[in-house]
Amino acid sequence: MSATREAVLTKKPIPWGMIGSYVILVFFAVLYAGPLLMLVNTALKTMPMFMKDATGLATEFHVQNFVDAWNKASFPKYLLNTVLYTVSATAIYILTAIFVAFPIARGYVKYSGALLTLFVIALFLPPALIPQFQLILGLGLYNNPIGYIMLFIVNPIGIVILVNYIKTVPKELDEAAALDGCGYFRFVLEIVTPLIKPAIATVVVLHAIGIWNEIIAPTIYLTNKDYYPITRGLIVFQGVYGSNWPTLAAAVLMLTFPMLILFLFLQRYIISGLTAGSVKG
Amino acid sequence: MTTYHFGRGRARWVPYLLLLPGIFFYVLIALGPSMATAVYSFTDATGLKGAPVHWVGLDNYKEFLFMGQASKDNFAALERTLVFCFFVTTIQFGLGLFIAVLINQNLKGRNIFRTLYFMPVILGAVIQGLIWSLFLFPIGGPMARVLEFFGTRSEFLGGQPSEAFAWVIAIQIWANMGTTMIIFLSGLQTIPTELYEAVRIDGANSWQVFQNVTWPLLTPSVNTNLTLNIIGSLQAWQLFLVLLGYRNGTQVLGYLIYATGFGQTSGSVTSSFRQGYAAAASIILFLLVLVIGMAVQTILRRREVRIMG
Amino acid sequence: MFKKIYFVMTMLMLASVILAACTTTASPTASSPTASSNTTTDQKAAAANVTLRVLIHQNPPMVAFMEAFNQSFHKKYPNITIDMSVVNASDLSTVTQTRLTANDVDVVDMFGFANAAQSYMKKVDAPNWQQLIDAGLLMDLTGQPFVQKYDAAAVKDAGTYNGKVYEINLGRVSYSGIYYNKDMFTANNVKVPTVWSELVAACQTFKAANISCMTAGGKDGWPIFVGAYGLLGSIYPDQAALVQGLWTGTIKWNDAKSLSMWERMQVYTSEMMESGASGIAGDAAPGRFASGAVAMFPGGTWYAPAIDAAQPAFKWGYIPFPGSDNAEDNKYLFGKYDQGWAVAAGTPNKDAALLYLTEFSDSANYQAFVDAVGFIPTQSTATLNTTIGKEVAPYLVNFRVGYEQYWIAPKGAGQFANPWASYFKPFGTDDDPKTLADKVQADLQSGLDAVK
8 A cells, every 4th residue: 555655664774763753652552541441440449349440450251330330321322312403413514614614724715814714713702601502492493303413513622623614625627627517516626625524534523523522512502312422421320429430431432432433433544645645655 | 015916996895805704703602702701890780681881991800910919819819820821832842742742753543642642632621631630539539549659648639728739730731732742743844844854954953943944933823822821821710610619729710700609619609690700800801911912923033923924 | 426426415415405404394383482392292181191200410329329310200100101201410400491481391400599689689680490480481380289298397498489499309418527448447446437537636646647537529629619618617517607797797707717718728738638639520539538548537427338339348437527626616517408399370280290209208218218318308207227327326416507508709709708718839820828818708709899
């Protein structure tokens, strides 16, 4: 796949740079894996074991936590809701965001500079919990999945990422495509979108994770149990004066899994450019 | 405005039409409520239906900025916010870039490294808080054992406010470096491999390659990341909540606003609803972020024009 | 490949159009704020099917009890279905606010009324429960038969405002006592302390035997200073008078009496607390105590179930904090009114809601509730059956509402304007009682001056 690169490297006597890179990456890997393993370790403990010695190594594989988490938090049902919210909100968001970001990056609409500033300012906007609640309530979308999804179809961060990325796509492409008779809508969807896949993948991952892990919004906006996302269901393991951390940790591990898969899947797009480049080279 | 190639007359309206939904949602869901927050900040609103709302002018702002020792404490929190922003932004930016460049090489197992560094982002703040509380458990926790090996000990998150604060900085960087890395990685994909090979053949060393090719061509990602890191760290509050709670000498503005909005400043379960006051505090944070953010934006755009034309 | 993406994108576009359409069709309701979700519930006949929406805060033993209670309630009144939602205690106030505003709840769990503004306090805001009542969101329960079941004092202190009853409070908790390890006390020949000098001596004995004296969940901050509220209480047994004195200037945090309190608090944080306590999370502390690592654990009565859960066979006792040299001053337990029930004023299910509270207040049901959660009961007929109940029983005549339930800080007061032991090292930055006392008083004075 990238034989050229390896060939270049094998010419050198000792790849010190390579070794150095590995040393650094492994060092940070330990910094990352260490705390993360605490979560796995906690998930394998029984509650009394955890109360006695929170940080000691789990001595046996205690699967019961995973079973409990699955059953008590109504995992299958709530997980489906979470998937529904995450997929629909992310899809609507990404689609609208591309059509906002592209003309702004290109200057195809009037005041695109001002519009971009507006979105950058949106990054700074203060949290507006109560006004937002009153808006959703006023629209009659309180305790309604549509209202909940609506909360997540705006994310200025993604716009900024997309605009900055689209700037790296050569402008000559537009002219060429237009000369070939390609319309605006088709051009953006069929030509620009594949070219900015790394940025789209990044935005999708970040946006989806945000919805997936949201805790406060479902507590406030969704009071019907049929609409609960899984994060709302996890509350059964929490307490005022003592949470059931082992079961919670097990639940979190299961909850994280789909997002991990999404990331593993999408990171191919994030690095796809590299592969393409080296094949060409 | 650049020349538009995709037709004239009615066709000229297509980009506007397609832009509309995004702008509409943005105004409805983000901008509108935030403007309402600005209006709230001049009232004694409680956020309750049926409760009278009175116009109180600048009282909320006066209370936050000038009233007694509490306002001095607020300024201390503001100062702390800036310190937090400075350390988090510089370290997270530098480290994210460094790691992205390393990972962008053709290394075995880079998928594993990349996934591992990104894991905290997937987990979210509550779980980040839990695992670090366990990792930094002062009695027999993993980090305590490491320190014990070197003949020392620490209170970590429960220690002196300055030490606890330093830990939050470290954990914030740990938690969000993955995002910075991913944005840089996606930026690195836009740099053609041929360019690297060309300079390499000219005999450039790794640093020169970075200086002359990677760094200038990464400008869009640099802008994105700097903006996100600065804003993210100025508004940060979640890790302060899950790692430290309400503790003197550690609060930043973002956390103070959360605590006021949710009535958790005193730990008392009967705290008043003070949405007006909380709104004023969040507008003050907004102005701070706006000033810093816009200044940085201006610098970044000038630089972008200089480099990318 | 492109075609696939094209297809997916088209579908998404459709979805967004549908959503946009939904939004616009729904917006006309915005102009008529009275139209809310209660059209779904039947308002006419009580015999008709009713769904009663109940909101409670997360507290595992209570949730378990409520689930069982709801089931038996539904069995008795098949036409009433209970839809109970559970939120974290820290979100209860916000969710109560949003759900009452949306008229989306019938029965709410609400902490006992406290922190009412007193005549000597200036420019203080009304507490949240009072704001709810003033906004007309809570139902007047005065004269309801089930209210008579509760102690008149509890009804008056924790649920009455302007002469009307808005909440029935379900029980009290104490936060000022100390748990002690009975076996460890016997093994080391230590007598249960009743005065400050005995407590100091006990700690020295344990230290000599290489046992840490106390633990608490220092990482959460508040368990350290709440753990010393008993010390505060034994210095100032009349806490309402203390609060008044602080507001009016007759008591100062740096006067001689207060200074002795600060000195003892320093002994408490620096000598009695085990090293490392500042990193222990609040919910890990009961387990740490139950593991036998320490001799004592200053903490609220609510920890008892967690201690038992961690080590069922463990023998422990509970005593008031012996903070004074005078044993007479050390006989009080300080605490607060915990959970209670209130009804939404706008409920379309008034009859069902009142029936629910009547059923809950039934002596047998209430007894089962108190046994499950370990509260000190507010129905005089109820008995203390739990271990913690038996431990606190001797002190019950001396139960007093604590400082935290009276105190409202003047606006402008600094962050140090509290009697908190956690200001001392290793939890805070201070190590000199006199300097700290002056700083605390200055921070308070700054607020008192600002609201003059």
